[in-house]
Amino acid sequence: MSETCDVAHGKAEADPGVRTLVAVFASPVSRYLLTFARDLGYHVALFEPDAARATDVPDGIEADTTLPxxxxxxxxxxxxxxxxxxxxxxxxxxxxxPRWVGVLGNPRHPGPHVTALRGLGVTDDDIARVHRPVGLNIGSRTPPEIAIATLAGLLADRNDRPGGFDF
Structure with a gap:
């Protein structure tokens, strides 16, 4: 068996390097995103600037009111x-x-982040670093599906792969 097979069968540890996922804002999607990312070996953090909103946080994860x-x-x-x-x-x-920044949202609607960032004097080059939509296009609608699509897209990007079924 190859090393890849050993990892897939749980006989060897994967060495993906240091990977950190920061979910911004406590939400149903962030709950699944952080849970699944932790299972995938990411170091995870939740940034929620409004402590009163941090009510539905996965076990073992604390919401930080400052960006890590x-x-x-x-x-x-x-x-x-x-x-x-x-x-x-x-x-x-x-x-x-960071390596990558993305904002969830419907790709058929303009992203409100563009106007917000321009209003704060952020350059167009920096605005272009913000990905939207995020994740793989699998037709996800529920919070767990959105989290899976997002993480699959991040994994594909980190591994320099197109995502989907093209190998």
């Missing part, structure tokens, strides 16, 4: 594009130089 330090190992997923602090949060995240 972000570096090239971090993927940041904003799970609610309706929050008034969207622009400020994204500007702070982009300033931390």
């Amino acid at each position: 330090p972000l570096d090239g190992s971090a993927d940041v997923v904003v799970t609610d594009h309706h929050r008034p602090e969207l622009g400020e949060v994204l500007k702070a995240a982009l300033g931390g130089n």
Whole structure:
């Protein structure tokens, strides 16, 4: 058996390197996103600037009211594009130089993050670093499906793969 098969069969540990997932805003999607990401070996964090909203958090994860330090190992997923602090949060995240930043939302509607970031003086180059939509196009609608699609897209991106069924 190959090393890849040993990992798939649980006979060897995968070594994906350091991977961090920061979910922004406590939401039903962030709950599943953090749970599944932890199962995939990510270091996980929840950033919720409003402590009163951090009511549905997975066991073993605490909501932080300050954005954790972000570096090239971090993927940041904003799970609610309706929050008034969207622009400020994204500007702070982009300033931390994470590997990847994305905002959930319907791709048929303009992303409110663009106007919010422009209003804060963020450059078009930095705005372009924010991915939207996020995840693989699998027709997800429920919070667990959205979390799976998002994580599958992040894994494909990290592994330089197209996602889907093309190998």
